[in-house]
Every structure is written in C-alpha cells, then in structure tokens.
Amino acid sequence: MSLTIGVLAIQGDVHENITSTKTALKELGVEGTVVGVKTAEDISKLDGLIIPGGESTTIGQLSLVNSSLKIIKEKIERGIPVLGICAGMIMLSKTANDRVVGKTDQPLLDLLDIKLERNSFGRQKESFEADISMNSISIPKFNGVFIRAPSVSDVGSGVEVLAKFNEKIVAVKKGNIIGVAFHPELTEDVSLHKYFVNLIKKLKN
Amino acid sequence: MLPLSGERTDAKGIIKDKSDSGNILRGTSTLKRGFAHMLKNGVVMDVTTVEQAQIAEDAGAVSVMVLDKLPSDVRKAGGVARTASIRIIEDIMDSVTIPVMAKCRIGHVYEAKVLEETNVDMIDESEVLTPADENHHIWKWDFTTPFVNGARSLSEALRRIEEGAAMIRTKGEPGTGNVAEAITHIKKVNDELRSIKAIYDSGDNQDLVRMAREFKVSYDIVEETAKLGRLPVVNFAAGGIATPADAAYLMSLGCDGIFVGSGIFNANDAKERARAIVLATTFWNESEKVKEAQKMIDERQSMLGLDVKTLELRMQERGSSA
Numbered sequence: 001m002s003l004t005i006g007v008l009a010i011q012g013d014v015h016e017n018i019t020s021t022k023t024a025l026k027e028l029g030v031e032g033t034v035v036g037v038k039t040a041e042d043i044s045k046l047d048g049l050i051i052p053g054g055e056s057t058t059i060g061q062l063s064l065v066n067s068s069l070k071i072i073k074e075k076i077e078r079g080i081p082v083l084g085i086c087a088g089m090i091m092l093s094k095t096a097n098d099r100v101v102g103k104t105d106q107p108l109l110d111l112l113d114i115k116l117e118r119n120s121f122g123r124q125k126e127s128f129e130a131d132i133s134m135n136s137i138s139i140p141k142f143n144g145v146f147i148r149a150p151s152v153s154d155v156g157s158g159v160e161v162l163a164k165f166n167e168k169i170v171a172v173k174k175g176n177i178i179g180v181a182f183h184p185e186l187t188e189d190v191s192l193h194k195y196f197v198n199l200i201k202k203l204k205n
Numbered sequence: 206m207l208p209l210s211g212e213r214t215d216a217k218g219i220i221k222d223k224s225d226s227g228n229i230l231r232g233t234s235t236l237k238r239g240f241a242h243m244l245k246n247g248v249v250m251d252v253t254t255v256e257q258a259q260i261a262e263d264a265g266a267v268s269v270m271v272l273d274k275l276p277s278d279v280r281k282a283g284g285v286a287r288t289a290s291i292r293i294i295e296d297i298m299d300s301v302t303i304p305v306m307a308k309c310r311i312g313h314v315y316e317a318k319v320l321e322e323t324n325v326d327m328i329d330e331s332e333v334l335t336p337a338d339e340n341h342h343i344w345k346w347d348f349t350t351p352f353v354n355g356a357r358s359l360s361e362a363l364r365r366i367e368e369g370a371a372m373i374r375t376k377g378e379p380g381t382g383n384v385a386e387a388i389t390h391i392k393k394v395n396d397e398l399r400s401i402k403a404i405y406d407s408g409d410n411q412d413l414v415r416m417a418r419e420f421k422v423s424y425d426i427v428e429e430t431a432k433l434g435r436l437p438v439v440n441f442a443a444g445g446i447a448t449p450a451d452a453a454y455l456m457s458l459g460c461d462g463i464f465v466g467s468g469i470f471n472a473n474d475a476k477e478r479a480r481a482i483v484l485a486t487t488f489w490n491e492s493e494k495v496k497e498a499q500k501m502i503d504e505r506q507s508m509l510g511l512d513v514k515t516l517e518l519r520m521q522e523r524g525s526s527a
Contacts, residue, residue, distance in 0.1 A: 009246075010246070010487060011245070011246045011247050011267065011487060012242075012243055012245060012246065012247075013239075013242040013243060013245060014245070014246070015245075016206065016207070016242065019206060020206065038488075053242075053243050054243050054244075054245070054246075054247070054267070055243065055244070055247060055267040055268070055303055055304075057262060057265065057302060057303060058247055058265045058266070058267050058303075058483070061265045062265055062483070062484075062487050065484065066488075066494075086243075087243070098302040100298070100299055100302075101299070101300065101301065101302050104302055118302055119302065122324075123298075123304075123324050123325075123326055124236075124240055124304065124325075124326035124327065124350060124351065125231065125232075125321065125324055125326075125349050125350050126231065127231065127236045127239075127240065128222075128229040128230060128231050128236070129229065129230045129231075129233055129235060129236060130224070130226065130227055130228065130229040130230070131227055131228075132226075145235055145236065145239060147236060147239050147240050147243060148240070148243075148304065148326070164226075165224075165226045166224050166225050166226045167225070183239060185206070186206070186207050186235055186239045186242070187206065187235075188206050
C-alpha cells in the first residue's frame with residue numbers, strides 16, 4: 001500500500017512540509033509520495049493533506065477562487081487525515097478573531113469547533129521558540145517554533161487538547177483532524193509528521 | 206527544516222526569557238527566516254494609508270509595506286526620503302490582520318530602532334529612501350525584528366545576509382513601472398548561484414575561496430550557499446512590477462514571491478489590479494489563469510512607465526558597493 005500525501009500549495013511554506021513528510025516516510029519505512037496540490041482534481045486523489053503555514057486570509061481567499069476549498073472540506077468530512085499548521089489551523093476552525101482587529105470575515109473550512117485567536121502571542125518581535133509536550137500522542141518534548149502564532153482559548157465537545165503553552169491551547173485533535181499553532185516543518189524533528197503519516201496509514205486500512 | 210547558513214547564535218537581537226511554561230527564545234534565525242518563509246508565493250504591497258492597506262488585505266496580499274510616499278512619488282518629489290510617520294504605521298497595524306512592514310534608510314540604525322519599538326513585523330532597509338550611510342548597512346543581528354534587503358547580485362545578497370538580513374529581494378529599479386531591471390537582477394543571481402554550485406560540485410575549494418574574496422564575504426557562507434544551490438533565505442522580486450504578467454514572469458524565474466511598489470496604487474484601477482497581481486502570483490504556472498488575471502486590468506490604467514536608461518536617479522545603485 002502506497003500513501004499519497006498532499007501539501008496545499010496555494011501560499012506559504014509548502015516545500016518545507018514536503019521535505020519533512022518525505023523524511024518521515026523514509027524514517028518509518030512507509031511507501032508513499034508527497035506532492036504540492038492546488039487543484040480540486042489533485043486534492044481528490046489524496047489519502048492525507050497538510051495545510052501549511054502562511055497567511056490564512058490569502059490561503060482562504062485563493063482556495064475559494066479555484067474551488068479547492070470545497071473539495072478539501074468534503075474530503076476531510078469523508079475522513080482523510082488533515083494537519084493544519086498555524087494558518088492551516090486557522091483554516092480548519094469555525095471562527096477566527098484577531099487579537100487587535102477583532103472578528104475577521106475570512107473564508108474558513110468550519111470543521112473544528114474551537115475558539116481561535118489569531119496573532120495571539122503578539123507581533124513578529126514576540127514570536128518565540130520553546131519546548132512543548134504532546135504526551136497524549138507520545139511526543140513528550142518538541143521544539144515549538146511559534147511565528148505570529150494563533151492559539152485556542154476554548155474547545156467544543158470531542159476536541160482533544162494535545163498541548164498547552166502558558167495556559168493557551170496550541171495543539172488540538174478531533175478524529176482525523178489535527179491543528180497546531182507552531183511550525184514542526186521549520187525544525188529537524190519530524191516526530192509530528194511521523195505521527196501524522198501513521199494516522200493516514202491507520203485510517204486508510 | 207530551514208537553512209541557517211551564516212547565523213550568529215550569539216547575536217544581541219536574540220532574547221532569552223522565562224515563562225510559566227519554561228524558557229523561551231526570541232529573535233533567532235529560525236524565527237526571523239521562518240517569518241519570511243510564511244510569505245512565500247505571496248504578494249507584499251506598498252501602501253501609504255489605512256485605506257490602501259485594507260484594499261491590499263482584501264485583495265489577498267500576504268503583507269503590506271508602509272511608506273511615506275510610493276517610490277514613483279519619491280522620484281517626482283526629490284529631496285530626502287525618510288521613514289514613514291509612526292502614527293500612520295500604527296494606524297495600519299491596528300486595522301489589518303496581515304503582517305506590517307516599514308522601510309528605513311540604508312545604514313540608519315535609529316530609524317530601524319524606532320521601527321522595532323513600533324513593533325512592525327519586518328524592516329526593509331531600502332534604497333527607495335535616501336541612504337543615511339553610504340559605507341555601512343545596519344548590523345541587523347542587533348535587532349529582534351527581521352530585516353529584508355535589496356540585492357542585484359549574489360555578492361550583494363550574501364553581504365546583506367552576513368549582516369543579518371532574514372530575507373532578500375531584487376532591487377529592480379523602484380518607481381519606474383519597468384520590470385526590466387528586476388528581471389536582470391534575478392537572472393544574474395541565478396547565474397551566479399549556478400556557477401558557485403558547479404564549483405562546489407567539482408570539489409575545487411580553492412576556487413570557492415577565490416569567490417568568497419571576490420564577493421567580500423566569509424568562505425563559510427559561500428560554501429553553504431554553493432552546497433544549497435540557492436540563497437539560504439527567501440528571495441522575492443521587487444522594483445518595477447506593474448502588471449499580473451510581470452509578477453507571473455518573475456515567479457517563473459524562481460522568485461519566492463513578489464513586492465509591488467507604485468504599480469498598484471499609482472494605477473487607476475488599484476483594487477482590480479491588486480487582486481489580479483495576487484492571482485497571477487499564486488497561479489503563475491497556469492497560463493489560462495494568468496491571462497484571466499491580466500484581463501482584469503486595463504493597460505490604459507497602468508502607471509506610466511519610465512525608461513531606466515534616461516533616469517537621473519538610479520535607486521538600485523544606492524548601497525551596492527558596501
């Protein structure tokens with residue numbers, strides 16, 4: 001069995017996620033291909049999808065233009081695993097508020113019942129690196145790279161909290177959907193990408 | 206994983222802090238360069254007012270760059286061009302959710318400090334403004350805020366990265382609506398990258414040392430760049446981009462994204478043009494979509510371009526020798 005894993009290639013750090021996922025596949029000895037995807041046709045063939053970091057307003061608007069937003073939502077509702085990173089986690093949420101500007105009127109996938117705050121830790125100067133723990137998925141120590149990161153202040157029923165930092169929720173999971181506020185693809189550690197590959201493998205069987 | 210070639214782990218701009226959940230670091234190369242990576246495949250738009258910033262955000266820009274005057278108006282006005290009014294920068298920061306950048310003069314350490322204190326997301330040490338120091342650029346490692354710098358060659362780009370730039374853009378010729386210089390600069394950088402890669406692959410270390418001397422940078426950064434075959438930081442196109450086709454062409458030459466200066470807000474169809482340039486940047490490798498984007502604009506509304514051969518002021522030459 002070979003897995004087809006896509007990284008949404010509208011805007012943001014697509015290449016870094018492709019590299020991390022390829023490394024994860026290799027380290028796990030799992031067969032698979034990793035591709036940047038843009039069109040509905042490419043997305044429809046996937047076993048798993050990563051929505052990378054970038055600007056959520058840009059990714060949202062442009063994936064609306066070529067109808068990829070609709071197919072992404074359908075695929076995730078039908079159960080393919082998705083990993084949303086930073087802007088990707090914002091895309092997965094029901095509503096987004098900006099810390100300064102307030103409620104934003106941006107296209108979202110409306111899949112994760114979480115209360116999300118954009119730019120939650122402040123502007124770029126306040127961006128930070130710190131160790132976090134995701135014990136429930138057996139990643140006790142991970143270098144979290146938080147860049148103008150969002151956070152989650154509250155979760156709805158069935159949404160599991162994977163990690164917190166300074167009382168703010170920074171990683172969540174609900175079934176096939178994972179959202180993280182930090183950037184695993186900017187570090188050498190591929191343990192989260194490995195966890196995601198294993199989830200894809202498990203759900204494909 | 207990010208290339209961290211040339212990083213200085215002892216930089217003054219790195220802040221070690223404690224929090225309830227453990228130690229934290231700010232201003233590291235991963236955070237600065239990582240910020241620039243989040244802008245990839247996007248368009249950064251020059252703006253002078255809150256209204257323009259909102260148009261940019263609605264069009265799908267990944268960031269806005271605040272100036273006192275658009276580059277073509279800087280040309281017309283003459284005199285000394287300085288950093289924008291802090292109140293306008295702050296008003297824009299309060300009204301859009303995307304990152305806000307601002308320009309400071311080349312070598313003007315205190316304009317940069319003022320912008321860092323204002324909390325802009327990135328500082329552009331820019332040739333569009335009048336240089337404050339012809340011999341020295343800012344030592345950007347002293348700042349926690351990331352910097353972007355212009356370059357027209359690989360040696361210029363590597364010198365700026367060695368000074369701490371987290372992102373590079375071509376200089377082009379700002380405020381002209383003429384994309385020719387940006388095309389020349391990105392092709393030159395690409396050619397030079399190919400040649401140092403070839404030297405690296407041949408194993409001729411002595412020749413790499415010669416290149417480092419020629420570029421006036423350390424051997425290490427030349428070797429690591431040669432090994433990568435690309436700049437160790439994100440490289441955008443800038444200077445003279447005025448149409449969707451301009452943006453798509455530069456993306457096809459390997460640029461990571463686009464800066465548009467006067468091209469949008471000095472055109473008479475700014476809203477449509479902003480949107481069209483974003484579309485062409487995202488879908489640059491689909492000709493049908495680029496055509497659709499180009500169709501959204503009207504050439505009769507484009508800014509009047511300038512022939513770079515007859516210019517009295519060549520902004521691209523500012524700070525190039527240092």
